[in-house]
Amino acid sequence: xxxxxxxxxxxxxxxxxxxxxxxxxxxxxxxxxxxxxxxxxxxxxxxxxxxxxxxxxxxxxxxxxxxxxxxxxxxxxxxxxxxxxxxxxxxxxxxxxxxxxxxxxxxxxxxxxxxxxxxxxxxxxxxxxxxxx
Amino acid sequence: xxxxxxxxxxxxxxxxxxxxxxxxxxxxxxxxxxxxxxxxxxxxxxxxxxxxxxxxxxxxxxxxxxxxxxxxxxxxxxxxxxxxxxxxxxxxxxxxxxxxxxxxxxxxxxxxxxxxxxxxxxxxxxxxxxxx
Numbered sequence: 001x002x003x004x005x006x007x008x009x010x011x012x013x014x015x016x017x018x019x020x021x022x023x024x025x026x027x028x029x030x031x032x033x034x035x036x037x038x039x040x041x042x043x044x045x046x047x048x049x050x051x052x053x054x055x056x057x058x059x060x061x062x063x064x065x066x067x068x069x070x071x072x073x074x075x076x077x078x079x080x081x082x083x084x085x086x087x088x089x090x091x092x093x094x095x096x097x098x099x100x101x102x103x104x105x106x107x108x109x110x111x112x113x114x115x116x117x118x119x120x121x122x123x124x125x126x127x128x129x130x131x132x133x
Numbered sequence: 134x135x136x137x138x139x140x141x142x143x144x145x146x147x148x149x150x151x152x153x154x155x156x157x158x159x160x161x162x163x164x165x166x167x168x169x170x171x172x173x174x175x176x177x178x179x180x181x182x183x184x185x186x187x188x189x190x191x192x193x194x195x196x197x198x199x200x201x202x203x204x205x206x207x208x209x210x211x212x213x214x215x216x217x218x219x220x221x222x223x224x225x226x227x228x229x230x231x232x233x234x235x236x237x238x239x240x241x242x243x244x245x246x247x248x249x250x251x252x253x254x255x256x257x258x259x260x261x262x263x264x265x
Binding site for chain 2 (some may be wrong): 073078
């Protein structure tokens with residue numbers, strides 16, 4: 001029997017965390033790490049890397065279901081809103097009615113979903129189509 | 134890989150963009166532990182969600198010159214096998230789909246990462262709206 005809800009995992013996002021994530025990923029896009037540059041974009045300021053919040057969903061899945069189950073989980077998500085320094089992001093989810101998937105999210109302190117998606121528990125890896133040349 | 138900025142018109146579905154070797158270093162593991170101190174790995178492996186980093190770095194390395202303003206819209210992933218610290222993961226990055234949706238240029242990049250012994254460690258599909 002799968003848990004009805006995922007055990008939540010949360011992260012307080014600040015500029016130091018964003019800089020740390022940039023060092024891990026090598027992604028120094030100025031929208032993430034340069035406040036002066038970011039202020040003059042349509043975002044109006046620095047935003048966190050999207051996958052920094054996405055990782056919280058994976059961690060909530062692993063915390064709840066255990067590492068052994070993760071290889072059968074196929075996660076599909078959409079990024080909905082930017083995450084900014086000062087946000088507190090929580091990854092979580094709820095079991096769908098058919099019991100074979102979780103509706104998952106990463107949500108900010110205002111209750112807004114910054115990421116939404118589905119974690120299917122019977123995922124099967126599909127080959128990536130590749131044509132010669 | 135190319136030295137010039139990859140434009141939407143350069144993408145051909147089904148064509149391999151790059152094969153990228155990468156690994157998780159001890160320094161990156163230490164940074165990860167600082168950022169996500171609760172994210173513990175099984176003995177001898179890196180935390181599972183760290184595979185997201187390898188997956189995204191493979192995209193960045195495959196297409197190092199990207200037009201400014203691209204939007205990372207979504208992602209599909211499956212993590213199939215644990216990765217050891219320092220293990221070389223070889224990821225192929227393939228243009229899986231390129232289609233215009235109104236004013237938007239939608240790209241789907243397929244990725245498959247394999248460990249040193251050839252086992253598949255992850256698969257993924259990165260959805261992007263390409264800026265130019």
